[in-house]
Amino acid sequence: MSAPVLDIPSLEFAYGEHVVLRMGDLALQAGDACAVLGPSGCGKTTLLHLVAGLLRPTQGSVTVCGQRLADLDHAACDRFRGRHLGIIFQRLHLLPALSVLDNLLLAQHLARVPRDANAARVLLTELGIEALARAKPSMLSQGQAQRVAIARALVHRPRLLLADEPTSSLDEANAQRAIELLRAQAASAGAALLVVTHDQRIRGQLGRELTLAPP
Numbered sequence: 001m002s003a004p005v006l007d008i009p010s011l012e013f014a015y016g017e018h019v020v021l022r023m024g025d026l027a028l029q030a031g032d033a034c035a036v037l038g039p040s041g042c043g044k045t046t047l048l049h050l051v052a053g054l055l056r057p058t059q060g061s062v063t064v065c066g067q068r069l070a071d072l073d074h075a076a077c078d079r080f081r082g083r084h085l086g087i088i089f090q091r092l093h094l095l096p097a098l099s100v101l102d103n104l105l106l107a108q109h110l111a112r113v114p115r116d117a118n119a120a121r122v123l124l125t126e127l128g129i130e131a132l133a134r135a136k137p138s139m140l141s142q143g144q145a146q147r148v149a150i151a152r153a154l155v156h157r158p159r160l161l162l163a164d165e166p167t168s169s170l171d172e173a174n175a176q177r178a179i180e181l182l183r184a185q186a187a188s189a190g191a192a193l194l195v196v197t198h199d200q201r202i203r204g205q206l207g208r209e210l211t212l213a214p215p
């Protein structure tokens with residue numbers, strides 16, 4: 001069997017003496033989808049940043065596709081993240097000066113995969129926003145921008161898709177749609193999906209679930 005896409009035997013993170021995250025075993029295989037739930041301040045965003053290599057654990061380790069992130073220097077970790085991870089941050093960080101399509105092409109460029117406008121358009125079509133390819137992010141509704149962020153996180157075909165509160169500003173119908181899109185798109189790309197959220201509407205929507213308690 002191939003190495004898990006994500007392997008965390010155990011993990012702890014502290015700011016100085018203040019432990020803000022402590023958790024046990026989490027392993028995801030390609031195609032797995034997992035929601036990490038928990039109240040505000042329990043360490044969900046911290047976990048996402050640790051998995052993305054944006055923070056380094058104070059104890060334990062994070063291994064993505066067989067690569068222990070702590071063994072990479074910062075530049076190598078940036079390249080690794082760019083190539084293998086797709087991240088949907090709570091603030092979507094779409095570049096306002098670029099069209100929707102150019103936001104996707106830039107993501108391919110930053111991941112150092114060949115530019116493929118056709119693949120980008122296919123994703124936009126699957127997400128029902130192909131008509132917005134030439135629109136600027138400021139012209140989009142929140143739900144549309146969320147779908148663009150999903151497309152941008154997938155356009156370089158990452159092995160692991162991370163999403164931080166992807167439904168927090170969406171109404172019932174759009175929240176349901178966003179989580180279905182994430183799940184379906186990750187599955188069709190063969191990626192593992194990790195969603196961190198306090199949104200109880202996510203319960204029962206992904207194959208796996210774990211609840212983080214404040215440490």
Ligand SMILES: Nc1ncnc2c1ncn2[C@@H]1O[C@H](COP(=O)(O)OP(=O)(O)OP(=O)(O)O)[C@@H](O)[C@H]1O
Pocket residue numbers: 015020038039040041042043044045046047198
């Ligand atoms: N830069 C920092 N310095 C010190 N403490 C921090 C820092 N960033 C976050 N924290 C603390 O770490 C804890 C976990 O924060 P984190 O953002 O991971 O929570 P969260 O579960 O994502 O919360 P929310 O649901 O509100 O997004 C909180 O107690 C927070 O105050």
Ligand SMILES: [Mg+2]
Pocket residue numbers: 044045046164
């Ligand atoms: Mg958070």
